Amino acid sequence: MTTINYIAIYFLFGIIFASGFEGLMNKFNTPGREDTKNWQRVFWVATWPYCVIKFLIGYYGKDS
Numbered sequence: 001m002t003t004i005n006y007i008a009i010y011f012l013f014g015i016i017f018a019s020g021f022e023g024l025m026n027k028f029n030t031p032g033r034e035d036t037k038n039w040q041r042v043f044w045v046a047t048w049p050y051c052v053i054k055f056l057i058g059y060y061g062k063d064s
Contacts, residue, residue, distance in 0.1 A: 014045035017052070 018041055025036065044051060 011045060014048040017048040018044035021051075 021044055022036055022041070025033065
């Protein structure tokens with residue numbers, strides 16, 4: 001595999017993650033929620049591994 005393939009796979013997973021995240025936001029339409037901005041979508045696609053790790057730590061982490 002070439003570097004372009006790895007980058008394409010990374011962004012594909014990022015797009016899937018961002019789509020799922022936005023789908024969850026639309027499903028649980030809470031009062032006071034703002035529409036998603038483009039910079040937030042770019043952040044989700046670019047940093048999806050960090051977001052997944054933070055979610056897992058928060059979900060499985062020790063309660064205080």
